[in-house]
Amino acid sequence: MRVPLTVADFLYRAETVFADSPAIVDEPRQPAGPVPTTTYGELARRVRAWQAGLDALGVAEGERVAVVSHNSARLLELLYAVPGSGRICVPVNFRLRPDEISYIVEHSGASVLLVDPELDEALRGVDAPKRFVLGEPTETGVMRFDVEPRPWSLPDEDATATINYTSGTTARPKGVRLTHRNIWVDTMTFGLHTRTWEQDVYLHTLPMFHCNGWGMPYVLAGLGAKQVVLRKVDGEEILRRVDEHGVTLMFGAPAVWNMVLDAARHWDGEIPGRDRVRVVCAGAPPPTRMIARMEEELGWEFQQIYGLTETSPLLTFNRARPADRALPAEERARRLSRAGAPALGVRLRISETGEVLARANVVLDGYWRNDEATEEALDGGWFHTGDGGELDADGHLTISDRKKDVIISGGENVSSIEVEDCIFTHPAVAEVAVIGVPHERWGETVKALVVLAEGAEATEREIIAHCKERLAGYKAPTSVEFRDAIPRTATGKIQKFKLREPYWAGRQRQVN
Numbered sequence: 001m002r003v004p005l006t007v008a009d010f011l012y013r014a015e016t017v018f019a020d021s022p023a024i025v026d027e028p029r030q031p032a033g034p035v036p037t038t039t040y041g042e043l044a045r046r047v048r049a050w051q052a053g054l055d056a057l058g059v060a061e062g063e064r065v066a067v068v069s070h071n072s073a074r075l076l077e078l079l080y081a082v083p084g085s086g087r088i089c090v091p092v093n094f095r096l097r098p099d100e101i102s103y104i105v106e107h108s109g110a111s112v113l114l115v116d117p118e119l120d121e122a123l124r125g126v127d128a129p130k131r132f133v134l135g136e137p138t139e140t141g142v143m144r145f146d147v148e149p150r151p152w153s154l155p156d157e158d159a160t161a162t163i164n165y166t167s168g169t170t171a172r173p174k175g176v177r178l179t180h181r182n183i184w185v186d187t188m189t190f191g192l193h194t195r196t197w198e199q200d201v202y203l204h205t206l207p208m209f210h211c212n213g214w215g216m217p218y219v220l221a222g223l224g225a226k227q228v229v230l231r232k233v234d235g236e237e238i239l240r241r242v243d244e245h246g247v248t249l250m251f252g253a254p255a256v257w258n259m260v261l262d263a264a265r266h267w268d269g270e271i272p273g274r275d276r277v278r279v280v281c282a283g284a285p286p287p288t289r290m291i292a293r294m295e296e297e298l299g300w301e302f303q304q305i306y307g308l309t310e311t312s313p314l315l316t317f318n319r320a321r322p323a324d325r326a327l328p329a330e331e332r333a334r335r336l337s338r339a340g341a342p343a344l345g346v347r348l349r350i351s352e353t354g355e356v357l358a359r360a361n362v363v364l365d366g367y368w369r370n371d372e373a374t375e376e377a378l379d380g381g382w383f384h385t386g387d388g389g390e391l392d393a394d395g396h397l398t399i400s401d402r403k404k405d406v407i408i409s410g411g412e413n414v415s416s417i418e419v420e421d422c423i424f425t426h427p428a429v430a431e432v433a434v435i436g437v438p439h440e441r442w443g444e445t446v447k448a449l450v451v452l453a454e455g456a457e458a459t460e461r462e463i464i465a466h467c468k469e470r471l472a473g474y475k476a477p478t479s480v481e482f483r484d485a486i487p488r489t490a491t492g493k494i495q496k497f498k499l500r501e502p503y504w505a506g507r508q509r510q511v512n
Contacts, residue, residue, distance in 0.1 A: 004155045004156055004157040004180070005157040005180060005181050005184040005185075006083075006084070006152075006155050006156075006157060006161075006180040006184070007080065007083045007084055007161055007180055007183055007184065007218055008080075008083075008084040008085075008152070008155070009184070009222070010080075010187070010218040010219065010221040010222040011040075011043070011044055011047060011080050011084065011221050013221070013222050014040040014043070014044065014221040014222060014224055015040055015041055015043075015044035017224060018039075018040045018198075018224025019039060019040055019041030019044075020039050020040075020041060021039060021040055021224045021226070022037065022038075022039060022226045023037075023038045023039055023040040023042070023043040023221070023226070023227065024037065024038050024043060024073045024076055024227050024228075024229065025037050025226070025227070025228045025229060025245065026072065026073035026229050027070075027071065027072060027073075027229045027230065027231035029231070030070070030072060030118075030231055031116075031117040031118045031135070032072070032074070032116070032117050032133075032134050032135030032136070033135055033136065034073065035072075035073035035074060035077075038073070040221065040224060043077070043080075043221075045145070045146075046077055046143070046145075047077055047080045047081040047084065048081075048147075048148070048149050049143035049144055049145045049146075049147070050077055050078060050081035050082075050142070050143055051081050051084070051085040051149035051150075052143070052144035052145075052147040052148065052149040052150075053138075053142040053143045053144045054081075054082070054085065054087065054112070054142075054149075055144075055149055055150045056144055057112065057130055057142070059087060059111055059112055059130075060087075061085070061086035061087060061152065061153060062086065062087065062088065062159075062160075063087055063088065063110075063111045063112075064087070064088045064089075064090050064108045064109055064110040064111060064112075064163065065078070065082045065087055065088070065089055065090065065110060065111070065112045065114065066090040066091075066092055066104070066105050066108060066110035066112065066113045066114070066128065067089065067090065067091050067092065067113075067114045067134075067209075068092045068094050068101060068113070068114070068115050068116060068119055068123065068126075069094060069114070069115070069116040069119075069134060069208075069209070070094055070116055070118065070231045070232065071204050071207060071208050071229050071230060071231050071232075072116070072134070072208075072229060072231065073229055074114075074134050074135075074138070075091070075134075075208050075209070076204075076208060076213075076217055076227070076229070078114065079091070079162075079208065079212055079213070079217050080217070080218075080221070083161035083162060083180065083183075084152075085149060085150075085152055086152035086153065086154075086155070086159065088160050088161065088162065088163055089161070089162045089163075089212075090104070090105075090108045090110055090162070090163045090164075090165075090175075091162065091164065091208065091209035091210075091212065092104050092105070092165065092209060093165070093207070093209055093210070093489075094116065094119055094209065095489070098122060098123055098125055098126055100173070101123060101126050102125065102126045103172060103173075104165050104173065104175070105126055105127075105128055107172075107175060107368070107369065108163055108165075108175055108368060110128050111128060111129050111130060112128060112129070112130045112131075112132070113126065113127065113128035113130070113131045113132070114131075114132050114133075114134055114138065115131070115132070115133055115134065116133075116134055117133050117134065117135055120133050155180075156180070157179065157180045157181040157184065158179050158180070158181060158365070159179060159180055160177045160178070160179055160365065161178055161179055161180045161182075161183050162178050162183070162212055163175040163176065163177055163178075163368050164176045164178060164209075164210075164211055164212065164309050166309055166310075174367045174368075174370055174373055175367060175368030175369070175370070176309045176310050176364050176367060176368075177364055177365045177366050177367065177368050178211075178212075178312055178364060178365070179365050181361060182312045182361065182362050182363070182364065182365065183212065183215055183218065183312060184218075185312075185345065185360075185361040185362055186214075186215045186311075186312035186313070186314050186362045187215035187216065187218040187219040187222075188219065189314055189343050189344050189345060189362070190214065190215055190216060190219060190314050191219035191222075191223070192344060193305075193314075193317040193319070193343060193344070194249065194278065194280060194303065194317075195278075196216075196219055196220065196223060196225065196249065197223060197225070198223050198224050198225060199225070199248075200220070200223070200225040200226075200248045200249050201225065201226045201228065201245055201246050201247045201248050201249070202216065202220050202225055202226070202227050202228065202247070202248075202249045202250070203228045203230055203238065203241055203242065203245070203247040203249070203250045204227060204228065204229050204230055205230055205233055205238060205250045205251065205252040205256055206250075206251040206252050210309075211309045211312065211313045213251075214251055214282075214307075214313055214314070215312060215313075215314075216251065226245070228241055228245050228247060233252070233256055233259065234259065234263075235259035235260040235261070235262055235263030235264075236263040236266075236267070238250070238256075238259070238260050238263070239260065239263055239264065239267055239271070239272060242272045242273045242277060243272035243273075246276075247273060247277060248273075248276055248277055248278060249277070249278050249280070250277065250278075250279050250280070251279075251280045251281075251282070252279070252280075252281065252283070253281065253282065253283030253488075253493065254281060254283070254285075254286040254287070254290060255283075255431075255488055257279060257281065257286075257290060257294060258290060258430070258431070260298070261290070261293055261294070261297065261298070262430075262454075264297060264298060271297070271298050271299065273298070273299070273300060274298065274299030274300070275299050277298070277299075277300040277301065278300070278301045278303060279294060279300050279301065279302055279303065280303045280304070280305060281302065281303065281304045281305070282304065282305045282306060282307065282313070283493050285337065285339075285399055285417045285420075285421070286302075286304065286337060287337070287420070287421050287424035287425075288330065288333040288334050288336075288337045288421060288424075288425075289333070289424055289425055290424070291333040291336050291337060292329050292330060292332075292333040295329065295332075295333075296329060301319075301320075302320075302333075302336055303317070303318065303319045303336075304317075304318040304336055304337070304338070304339065304340055305317050305318070305339075305340060305343075306339035306340060306397060306399060307362075308385060309364075310363065310364045310377065310383060310385075311358060311360065311362050311363055311364070311383065311385075312362035312363075312364075313362075314343050314346075314362060315339075315342065315343060315346050315348070315358055315360065315362070315385075315397075316339045316340035316341060316342055316343055316346070316348070316396075316397050317340045317341065317343050318335075318336055318338055318339065318340030318341065318396065319340075320332060320335070320336060335396075337421070338392070338396045338397065338398045339389070339396070339397040339398060339399050340396055340397060341394070341395050341396050341397070342395070342397070343360075345360050345361055345362070346358060346359070346360040346362070347359040347360065348391065348397060349382070349391075350389060350390060350391060351384075354388045354389070354390070354400070355384060355385065355386065355387065355388060355389075356385045356387045356388070356389040356397065356399070357382040357383065357384060357385065358382065358383045358385060359381070359382055359383065360383075363378075363383045364377075364383075366378075387399050387400075388400040388406060388415075399417065400415045400417065400418070405435075405496050407434075407435070407436035407444055407445075407446055408436070408443060408444060409436070409439070409442045409443065409444055409445050409446060409474055414436075414446055414474065414475050416433075416434040416435065416436075416446075416496070417434075418471070418475065419434045419446060419448070419467065419471065419475055419476075419477065420432050420433065420434045420448075422466070422467050422470050422471055423448055423450065423463060423466070423467060423477075425466075425470070426458065426462075426463060426466050427453075427456070428452050428453055428456035428457060428458035428462075429450055429451070429452065429453065429456075429458070429463075430451045430452060430453040430454070430456075431450070431451035431485075431486050432448055432449065432450050432451070432486075433448075433449045433486050433494050433496065433499055434446060434447070434448050434449075434477065435447055435449065435496050435499050435500050435503075436500065437479075437500070437503040437504075438503060438504060439478075445478045445479075446475065446476065446477040446478060447477055447478070447479050447480075447481065447503070448463060448477040448479070448480045448481070449480075449481050449483050449486060449499060450463060450480055450481070450482050450483065451482075451483055451484065451485060451486055452482060460479065460480040460482075463477070463480045464476055464477055464478070464480060486499075487499075
């Protein structure tokens with residue numbers, strides 16, 4: 001017997017087994033007015049109301065429904081409702097500029113656009129055949145409660161479930177087509193590796209638009225676990241939610257956990273969640289010092305993954321092994337700074353040029369309306385990540401850098417990640433980004449952009465000397481620029497091509 005694997009499976013089990021269990025605690029402070037805390041039975045009823053509403057709007061199977069929203073219960077509901085009815089959900093990064101969002105809506109061919117009320121005015125010029133503001137307008141004008149929706153005529157695990165657009169670098173963002181099978185395998189593998197279970201309480205610190213919340217909304221529903229929505233990331237607020245709701249599991253980029261560490265310094269009383277909270281980190285290589293502080297100062301277990309939107313996203317997983325508990329904190333943190341070992345079902349290899357290649361059931365079906373990019377990404381039957389890395393004797397992957405972010409100085413390759421990790425060990429440093437800038441003799445040279453910790457002081461000479469004591473001389477920065485902040489994407493990533501632009505202005509290439 002072969003039964004198609006679809007995202008509808010997870011909510012079906014939630015309603016069947018956990019109908020009376022708490023499902024979603026919405027963000028209490030939001031312009032739309034929060035959805036009352038639901039059980040999984042009530043959540044399933046609301047999801048069916050969305051589906052019946054799309055039926056009434058004449059939205060056919062395979063049509064795209066774009067959603068531009070902060071984290072919210074309604075966005076979660078749509079991640080279940082839209083693909084679960086054979087349609088395609090397009091969750092859009094709400095932090096993009098209006099023209100970028102307009103491009104995504106148009107490129108995806110979305111027939112419906114749903115917008116968070118806080119974004120409505122700024123996105124007045126972004127349109128679709130049917131456009132609604134989330135909240136009361138959709139509760140009364142779209143959703144059809146207690147109307148049985150039309151069933152998906154022919155469920156297909158190879159059908160596109162979501163189109164998730166990459167953040168883009170020098171080109172337009174690409175629409176990643178993830179199938180029901182991609183998401184099903186990813187979410188089950190994530191659940192296995194993170195040991196998610198029925199009594200977990202999950203806090204949505206991760207933007208839900210990013211790769212469908214890494215697929216966690218589905219496994220959480222399948223296990224009947226409670227989900228708490230956080231609209232905007234704030235370190236102190238995360239600590240409060242952990243305390244209030246008994247949170248046990250969170251996902252996010254290193255920038256999120258740095259915010260929590262900063263907030264913990266001013267927290268009154270014992271840090272909540274000690275020996276209970278598991279944190280899964282991705283989006284950027286975490287500094288070893290940050291990992292050690294997470295475990296020592298917060299008492300939270302640190303785990304790391306590596307992946308991309310194109311891989312649903314899980315490719316590797318790194319969690320401390322029992323034998324590692326006896327290691328010194330610094331060595332334990334160093335091991336956890338690796339991207340990790342291949343997740344179940346994933347095969348990795350390193351190409352001759354040092355690029356990480358992957359094969360797995362979580363790899364994208366292709367890019368939406370971009371056959372050329374699809375062929376390039378899947379050349380030779382392997383997905384080309386664009387990341388440089390190496391596999392060690394333990395089978396663990398270490399990411400050395402984005403291929404385009406490797407600095408080649410005087411013919412020597414310098415990993416910006418390695419230099420950043422070194423600078424981060426300086427006690428005065430709160431944030432750092434390392435880039436290559438033009439140099440007449442060496443082609444390009446290493447530059448560090450540094451944000452100092454609150455109340456701390458350091459000079460350019462001190463930072464450079466700190467690196468030269470710990471790294472080969474050619475890897476040390478030749479200049480340091482102090483900044484108030486380093487801009488990041490909604491998922492915590494630093495777009496280094498933007499940081500490099502001012503230094504390479506007027507040149508045909510951003511490399512010498």
